[in-house]
Structures are given as structure tokens and as C-alpha cells.
Amino acid sequence: MNSPRHRQQGISLFVVMVMVMLTTLIAMWGSRTALLNEMVTGNDSDYQRALEAAQAMVRDAELDITGQKPDGTPCKTDAAFQQSCRETVIDISAGKVFFPQGTEDYQDLEAALAAKTPSCIRGICLANKVQPEFWKTANGAMGLDQMKAAAAHYGDFTGAVATANGDPSLVSSSSGANAWYWVEVLPYDWPGLSYEFMPDKEVPYVYRITGIALGRKAGTQAVVQTVFVWRKNAS
Numbered sequence: 400m401n402s403p404r405h406r407q408q409g410i411s412l413f414v415v416m417v418m419v420m421l422t423t424l425i426a427m428w429g430s431r432t433a434l435l436n437e438m439v440t441g442n443d444s445d446y447q448r449a450l451e452a453a454q455a456m457v458r459d460a461e462l463d464i465t466g467q468k469p470d471g472t473p474c475k476t477d478a479a480f481q482q483s484c485r486e487t488v489i490d491i492s493a494g495k496v497f498f499p500q501g502t503e504d505y506q507d508l509e510a511a512l513a514a515k516t517p518s519c520i521r522g523i524c525l526a527n528k529v530q531p532e533f534w535k536t537a538n539g540a541m542g543l544d545q546m547k548a549a550a551a552h553y554g555d556f557t558g559a560v561a562t563a564n565g566d567p568s569l570v571s572s573s574s575g576a577n578a579w580y581w582v583e584v585l586p587y588d589w590p591g592l593s594y595e596f597m598p599d600k601e602v603p604y605v606y607r608i609t610g611i612a613l614g615r616k617a618g619t620q621a622v623v624q625t626v627f628v629w630r631k632n633a634s
Contacts (some may be wrong), residue, residue, distance in 0.1 A: 522551025
């Protein structure tokens with residue numbers, strides 16, 4: 400027959416085992432929670448870096464449109480550039496296009512891009528063959544992969560320089576680029592009224608800019624799309 404003391408020792412062992420199990424479960428739960436928090440923080444940080452890179456692409460596109468370097472000086476002063484970051488020549492075979500400065504320039508650009516799908520070259524596009532939210536589709540005639548082939552990269556025309564010590568998403572590597580921009584040139588239909596945000600009558604265009612950047616982690620992609628209205632002769 401067991402004595403009360405022996406029964407108490409058996410109960411004590413059971414209690415100790417339960418406490419050890421509970422402590423182990425709490426430690427495992429805490430470890431998994433910490434790991435999950437670290438993953439969420441890392442993913443958020445990676446997306447924020449990609450978002451900043453996409454914003455930088457949009458800014459670089461704006462400078463490209465206005466013909467400026469990052470310090471505000473003209474990209475070029477040569478007559479062949481006419482205060483543009485791009486040579487004012489349309490030559491599809493050589494990959495040369497520029498932002499139209501008037502109706503005739505736009506008609507030349509329209510004719511040059513009419514047969515292209517997507518209707519873009521070196522980051523300048525016409526909207527008729529650019530798929531809305533094209534970044535959501537990788538393949539297809541107007542998917543992201545095809546758009547990348549017709550994109551502009553950071554500093555291609557403005558002279559902006561990205562370094563690995565800055566934002567690595569902006570630096571093109573041997574494996575390819577991680578950031579791109581496209582500018583759709585949209586003719587502005589003058590309504591005969593005066594608005595605060597409207598382009599010059601001589602250059603009646605607004606620009607839809609899309610900047611995309613990838614993060615360091617697989618699947619991280621940031622997209623920034625804006626509409627840019629530029630008045631050369633602000634009044």
C-alpha cells in the first residue's frame with residue numbers, strides 16, 4: 400500500500416512535467432512570434448526601399464521631360480538637343496525619340512510608334528497600345544516583360560547617377576535592371592477656359608508617368624503612377 404508521502408511525490412513530478420511543457424510551449428510561441436515579426440518588418444522595409452526607388456524613377460522621368468539634370472541645369476545646350484535631354488531626332492532603328500514640342504513633333508512620334516506593340520521606345524509611349532496596369536501581367540503583347548524592353552532606366556538621359564551605397568534598386572547590374580519608367584504623352588484638349596493646372600498652348604501635352612522598382616526579395620515590386628503637367632512659360 401502506497402504511503403501519502405509517495406503519492407505526494409508522484410503528484411509533484413506530474414506538476415513539474417506540466418510546468419516544463421508549458422514553459423517550452425511559451426518559449427516556442429515567443430520564438431515563432433519574433434520570427435514572424437522579423438519577416439513582416441523585413442518585407443515592409445524591402446517594399447519601402449522599392450517604393451523610394453519607384454518615386455526616384457518618376458522624378459527622373461520628370462527631369463527627362465523638362466530637359467534638366469538633377470541639379471536643375473539643362474541636360475544639353477547643343478542645337479541638336481534644343482534644351483532637351485534627348486537628341487531631337489526620331490529614328491526608331493537607332494532607338495531615338497524625344498518628347499514632342501508641338502503638333503508636328505507629336506504627329507511624327509505617332510507615325511513612328513504606330514506599328515509598335517507596346518507603343519513605346521526608350522520610355523516614351525503613346526497610350527493607344529499601353530495596357531492599363533500592365534505591371535499586373537508579365538507576359539502578353541503588352542505585358543510587363545514587353546514594357547521593360549521599351550523602358551528608360553535611371554539616369555539614361557538626365558545624367559543622374561545611382562550608387563550601391565544609395566538605393567541599389569536604381570543600379571543596373573549584369574543580370575539586368577531593377578527599375579524602369581515610361582511616359583505616356585497625352586494630347587491636351589483645350590476647353591477654352593483657364594485652369595491653374597494646364598500645359599502651354601505651344602506644348603499641349605500632359606504626361607502619365609509610371610515608375611516601377613523591384614526590391615531585394617523575390618516578389619517585392621513597387622509601382623508609382625502620376626500625371627505630370629508642365630508649363631514651360633509659367634504665368
